[in-house]
Amino acid sequence: MLTxxxxxxxxxxxxxxxxDRPDTIRLLRDAxxxxxxxxxxxxxxxxxxxxxxxxxxxxxYDLLARMQAADPAAGHWLFGLPxxxxxxxxxxxxLEQGTAADFGHFACLAAAAxxxxxxxxxxxxxxxxxxxxxxxxxxxxxxxxxxxxxxRCDGHVLTAGGHLVGDWRLLVPDDGSAxxxxxxxxxPLIRVAAGGLAWNVLLETGDPYLDRYTxxxxxxxxxxxxxxxxxxxxxxxxxxxxxxxWAARPIADGISAMVPLTPGSDTDMVSVTTPAAxxxxxxxxxxxxxxxxxxxxxxxxxxxLGGLIDLVPLTRPGGEKVYAAWRQVRDRQAACFRGSTPTxxxxxxxxxxxxxxxxxxxxxxxxxxxPAGGPRSSRPPRPCCERAA
Amino acid sequence: MNSQQRDQQTQIPDLRNIPVxxxxxxxxxxxxxxxxxxxxxxxxxxxxxxxxxxxx
Numbered sequence: 413m414l415t416x417x418x419x420x421x422x423x424x425x426x427x428x429x430x431x432d433r434p435d436t437i438r439l440l441r442d443a444x445x446x447x448x449x450x451x452x453x454x455x456x457x458x459x460x461x462x463x464x465x466x467x468x469x470x471x472x473y474d475l476l477a478r479m480q481a482a483d484p485a486a487g488h489w490l491f492g493l494p495x496x497x498x499x500x501x502x503x504x505x506x507l508e509q510g511t512a513a514d515f516g517h518f519a520c521l522a523a524a525a526x527x528x529x530x531x532x533x534x535x536x537x538x539x540x541x542x543x544x545x546x547x548x549x550x551x552x553x554x555x556x557x558x559x560x561x562x563x564r565c566d567g568h569v570l571t572a573g574g575h576l577v578g579d580w581r582l583l584v585p586d587d588g589s590a591x592x593x594x595x596x597x598x599x600p601l602i603r604v605a606a607g608g609l610a611w612n613v614l615l616e617t618g619d620p621y622l623d624r625y626t627x628x629x630x631x632x633x634x635x636x637x638x639x640x641x642x643x644x645x646x647x648x649x650x651x652x653x654x655x656x657x658w659a660a661r662p663i664a665d666g667i668s669a670m671v672p673l674t675p676g677s678d679t680d681m682v683s684v685t686t687p688a689a690x691x692x693x694x695x696x697x698x699x700x701x702x703x704x705x706x707x708x709x710x711x712x713x714x715x716x717l718g719g720l721i722d723l724v725p726l727t728r729p730g731g732e733k734v735y736a737a738w739r740q741v742r743d744r745q746a747a748c749f750r751g752s753t754p755t756x757x758x759x760x761x762x763x764x765x766x767x768x769x770x771x772x773x774x775x776x777x778x779x780x781x782x783p784a785g786g787p788r789s790s791r792p793p794r795p796c797c798e799r800a801a
Numbered sequence: 802m803n804s805q806q807r808d809q810q811t812q813i814p815d816l817r818n819i820p821v822x823x824x825x826x827x828x829x830x831x832x833x834x835x836x837x838x839x840x841x842x843x844x845x846x847x848x849x850x851x852x853x854x855x856x857x
Contacts, residue, residue: 414814414815414831415815418810419809424809442817449819450814450836450839474822480822484818508843625850626850626852680854683852685851688848723811
């Protein structure tokens with residue numbers, strides 16, 4: 413008999429109070445594994461026909477089934493990728509609209525899971541911008557103009573279109589310590605540590621399905637820029653761990669990918685999340701470590717709320733539009749609620765000073781949602797804008 | 802009231818130990834219902850983005 417994920421009252425209370433515990437974050441992550449598998453199944457239902465896309469999808473699906481037969485937990489890494497969430501939601505939107513879904517990209521996702529474990533496989537995968545993306549790991553150059561290329565792993569080495577890429581054990585994200593390989597670009601991986609607390613996060617600069625935020629993804633970072641992101645993240649982490657350790661620990665458990673954004677102007681600082689990609693957030697270049705630390709805390713509240721709303725609806729569908737303190741127009745209650753989250757679930761004293769003190773759900777942010785009147789304040793301290801992609 | 806009684810059922814079926822090639826065996830079940838529910842939500846809300854912007 414099929415059961416559903418359970419949400420203990422204690423976990424709900426912990427999330428509402430911002431008092432994140434490892435088991436609460438694990439609960440949200442586990443639910444995302446199931447959600448992504450569920451969405452994959454929904455997409456599989458539509459991936460029929462002899463075109464290359466659906467054909468590649470089914471080959472990837474079969475490969476995943478084979479990996480799960482050998483190891484029931486084989487899909488967990490794949491279903492935990494925010495990259496998969498971004499792609500799956502894109503597919504579902506296209507299916508809803510009756511437009512062409514990118515079925516074939518799932519072959520790249522399945523191939524990434526297989527490469528990561530050294531599983532033997534042979535798949536045709538799509539080429540985008542002259543490269544084959546293996547989400548969560550890196551990318552391989554594809555010679556020529558072909559739209560598809562054959563990836564093959566014999567359990568020892570990976571080849572792409574007949575060219576040797578390398579030993580599968582070396583095809584990992586680039587944490588800055590690896591020896592360069594001519595036919596492999598590992599996704600930048602930032603490893604930071606402070607006060608005995610470590611965090612590993614991908615700096616995603618290539619995945620098309622994580623390039624769906626309010627600003628474009630910063631691609632093609634120079635070595636200096638990449639070093640800058642590593643240094644800034646390390647400094648921000650030291651601030652968080654040093655002053656707000658309670659906030660840092662769950663971020664290490666719940667955030668696995670960060671997307672650098674290209675700002676519209678030199679003075680804009682923008683950060684964004686989407687519930688389509690649980691575990692990821694996007695940000696333009698943070699001007700200083702404290703701002704980045706604050707951004708991490710802020711965006712993580714949105715990530716958690718997205719995971720919670722997947723489990724249980726917190727607002728009724730539709731309903732009247734209301735004013736929120738940070739919006740000049742009326743919006744749906746669900747959007748106002750999502751926008752308010754960082755305020756009620758973050759330390760109300762700010763990151764840079766004060767004692768950590770999780771705000772209660774009944775704090776000023778929820779009171780600031782005004783069903784009948786106009787905006788209570790036109791300049792809230794932390795405005796959040798909610799919009800549909 | 803014990804802790805079990807306070808556990809809330811959610812809208813996400815627990816598929817962690819079910820391989821993808823066995824999902825079809827679940828047939829017209831809670832899985833299909835959950836998918837329909839999720840797609841309805843997506844239809845209504847699209848994919849929301851929570852964007853924070855500051856002038857610095």
